[in-house]
Amino acid sequence: MILSYMKIKVELEGRDFIEVECEGDSHSSPGRVLKVTHVGCAEFMDMMQKMKRHFGADISKWPVPEGNDHSSILLREMVLRLRGEWKFPYQEDEVCHCRTISTHAVDQAIIAGAHTPEVVTRQTSASTACGTCRPEVQKIINYRLKSA
Ligand code: FES
Ligand SMILES: [Zn+2]
Structure with missing residues (x-):
């Protein structure tokens, strides 16, 4: 049942x-x-x-x-x-408030191959103003990627 x-x-x-x-x-x-x-x-x-x-x-x-x-x-x-072990490090819907870039958009870019903040910025325009979202972007990258 x-x-x-x-x-x-x-x-x-x-x-x-x-x-x-x-x-x-x-x-x-x-x-x-x-x-x-x-x-x-x-x-x-x-x-x-x-x-x-x-x-x-x-x-x-x-x-x-x-x-x-x-x-x-x-x-x-x-x-x-x-496994109940998924602990995504950032919970808000929007990660870059200056450019109104969603967490989802940044995450999708990372999955697709944007593996540094620079590339994420180039592809999504996140972190192109005040820059305070950059550590959050880095956190998401770190969580998504396995370091060698
Ligand atoms: S919050 Fe992303 S550049 Fe300001
Ligand atoms: Zn594919």
Whole structure:
């Protein structure tokens, strides 16, 4: 019997996503995985297939991927979410108040490959005025990336 049900989606918008349907609700950590859907580029699909071959169908049992390519970054978020270990370091919707740049926009740029504050600034125009948001941008980068 399924007591509760939730969906978790991680994505690089317009490119790749993983959606997991599982037991649980927003007040508890995710429970048993019921269904996994993933769509994306060749590299992303290839990674998902390899992981499935090595570690089985239950994505919640997969190891946390180490890479900083966009596919690994997305899968890392999903595995950590399923373990109840996802602790994103910045909770407000907007990170750059001077330029009204959302946290989401900055995060998407990082997933897509903007791995330094300079590149994030170039791509999103965050941190181009007072600069006080720059440490927050750096925090999000640090959280998203695995240092070697
Ligand atoms: S808050 Fe981002 S430049 Fe001022
Ligand atoms: Zn992709």
